Amino acid sequence: MAEAPFGLLAELTHRCPLRCGYCSNPVExxxxxxxxxxxxxxxxxxxxxxxxxxxxxxxxxxxxxxxDLPELVSHAAGLGGYVNLVTSGLGLTAERLADLHGRxxxxxQLSVQDADPATANRIAGVRAFTHKEEAARLIRQAGLxxxxxxxxxxxxxxxxADIIALAERMGADRLELANTQYYGxxxxxxxxxxxxxxxxxxxxxxxxxxxxxxxxxxxxVIADYHEAHPKPCMxxxxxxxxxxxxxxxxxxxxxxxxIEGLGVENVRDRSLAGIWHDSGAFNAxxxxxxxxxxxxxxxxxxxxxxxxRCQAFQLTGDAxxxxxxCSLSPHHGEVDLILSREARPEPVALTMRxxxxxxxxxxxxxxx
Amino acid sequence: xxTPGTNLDAVPRLGKGVKTSYDRTRDSHVVLFPEGVLVLxxxxxxxxxxxxxxxxxxxxxxxxxxxxxxxxxxxxxxLVTRLAERKVVETDG
Ligand SMILES: C[S@@+](CC[C@H](N)C(=O)[O-])C[C@H]1O[C@@H](n2cnc3c(N)ncnc32)[C@H](O)[C@@H]1O
Ligand code: SF4
Ligand code: SF4
Numbered sequence: 001m002a003e004a005p006f007g008l009l010a011e012l013t014h015r016c017p018l019r020c021g022y023c024s025n026p027v028e029x030x031x032x033x034x035x036x037x038x039x040x041x042x043x044x045x046x047x048x049x050x051x052x053x054x055x056x057x058x059x060x061x062x063x064x065x066x067x068d069l070p071e072l073v074s075h076a077a078g079l080g081g082y083v084n085l086v087t088s089g090l091g092l093t094a095e096r097l098a099d100l101h102g103r104x105x106x107x108x109q110l111s112v113q114d115a116d117p118a119t120a121n122r123i124a125g126v127r128a129f130t131h132k133e134e135a136a137r138l139i140r141q142a143g144l145x146x147x148x149x150x151x152x153x154x155x156x157x158x159x160x161a162d163i164i165a166l167a168e169r170m171g172a173d174r175l176e177l178a179n180t181q182y183y184g185x186x187x188x189x190x191x192x193x194x195x196x197x198x199x200x201x202x203x204x205x206x207x208x209x210x211x212x213x214x215x216x217x218x219x220x221v222i223a224d225y226h227e228a229h230p231k232p233c234m235x236x237x238x239x240x241x242x243x244x245x246x247x248x249x250x251x252x253x254x255x256x257x258x259i260e261g262l263g264v265e266n267v268r269d270r271s272l273a274g275i276w277h278d279s280g281a282f283n284a285x286x287x288x289x290x291x292x293x294x295x296x297x298x299x300x301x302x303x304x305x306x307x308x309r310c311q312a313f314q315l316t317g318d319a320x321x322x323x324x325x326c327s328l329s330p331h332h333g334e335v336d337l338i339l340s341r342e343a344r345p346e347p348v349a350l351t352m353r354x355x356x357x358x359x360x361x362x363x364x365x366x367x368x
Numbered sequence: 369x370x371t372p373g374t375n376l377d378a379v380p381r382l383g384k385g386v387k388t389s390y391d392r393t394r395d396s397h398v399v400l401f402p403e404g405v406l407v408l409x410x411x412x413x414x415x416x417x418x419x420x421x422x423x424x425x426x427x428x429x430x431x432x433x434x435x436x437x438x439x440x441x442x443x444x445x446x447l448v449t450r451l452a453e454r455k456v457v458e459t460d461g
Binding site: 004006007049050051052054055080081082084106107109144145147173174217219 | 384385387389391393394398400401402403404405455
């Protein structure tokens with residue numbers, strides 16, 4: 001039997017007042033009418049705790065867009081879980097925060113687009129910047145631990161030093177500088193977001209300089225297209241965390257819905273424990289038996305688990321292949337080609353995130 | 369980045385945003401923090417409980433010696449160093 005998961009990423013809704021061009025949410029967003037209701041989410045939290053989950057990451061979309069967020073926080077906290085609110089900060093008021101804090105939010109992760117207000121607003125597709133500053137002030141005033149998360153890409157990488165200074169002014173305890181992962185809207189906007197090697201090199205230097213003086217913990221997530229080896233995606237498939245999408249689809253990672261034929265199941269049809277332990281989707285890439293060469297006999301397989309399955313699927317058409325960002329992958333030439341075509345210094349317009357009029361796929365993708 | 373070893377006079381306390389809890393699913397004490405979960409063995413759980421911002425590493429070792437055999441302050445210091453690397457505990461100086 002697989003080990004129990006530690007964390008649940010609960011994507012409470014895909015609704016969001018922002019329209020970030022780098023958003024990793026799927027291009028076909030789940031509509032409000034298909035979202036799990038309050039009782040269904042509470043049942044998911046119960047089942048998750050039963051299964052071994054200790055951390056509840058309440059995310060989305062924008063979790064504050066759910067009117068029942070206070071009840072959901074109370075419920076997760078009541079189960080003894082660590083409640084992490086992952087938010088854009090839009091819609092946060094002193095009253096709402098005090099209420100959520102009182103109900104048991106343990107930590108807030110606030111996303112920021114850039115240190116330069118005009119650029120930040122351009123990346124977010126709306127005027128969000130001043131709300132971020134205000135949200136950070138409220139979070140700090142409440143005495144809650146604050147992580148600021150900034151997704152990095154061509155448009156803001158040159159501002160890393162200013163971004164670090166902004167996070168310090170905001171009073172962040174931790175700063176996550178996460179290079180864009182190319183899923184959902186970010187994949188669609190890849191030609192506008194991929195940075196140059198030179199940009200990454202300068203950002204590395206800025207981060208190293210800041211680490212010498214800052215009191216914040218800085219977590220830097222690498223730009224995997226430019227690296228020799230892939231990231232240890234999710235610490236292995238179906239190993240530590242699971243994601244429940246707004247409509248109840250249960251996924252090994254937030255992006256896994258893109259893998260065709262995975263057989264994603266839904267909490268409306270089957271228990272979380274049943275899906276975690278026995279579903280085809282969760283067992284497809286667990287452990288090492290599914291691996292092909294070069295991963296199968298590679299010494300790094302227990303370090304990076306062969307990389308990301310979604311990326312393997314998106315770039316090679318087969319999720320069981322080695323993540324092509326790996327220099328040992330037979331498909332690595334594809335990534336080099338993408339870099340030479342797309343990772344250029346000149347600006348490219350972003351397609352802002354929007355609700356696309358997709359087909360019936362939005363409701364549920366259970367294979368019966 | 370390597371964290372220097374912990375001084376025997378250092379006074380550890382739980383880091384900001386860190387919670388301790390008992391997990392019935394795993395029958396273990398656990399530490400919960402923004403980026404993860406740490407499942408503690410019995411000794412580690414006893415040490416974490418004593419990281420109260422008042423006792424020094426030497427003090428923690430003395431307190432533990434009442435319940436466990438062969439507790440050395442150096443071992444407590446090592447554990448505190450490892451916990452500090454994960455940002456679970458903080459020490460000044
Ligand atoms: C999808 S958002 C949802 C929560 C909330 N709307 C927000 O932006 O904070 C969850 C987290 O993922 C980050 N994120 C979004 N798109 C990303 C991408 N393409 N690569 C890496 N991180 C991303 C966000 O900055 C945020 O911290
Ligand atoms: S990343 Fe931006 S668009 Fe996506 S959910 Fe978060 S705030 Fe909304
Ligand atoms: S071959 Fe596979 S296991 Fe080896 S480094 Fe590349 S992705 Fe990792």
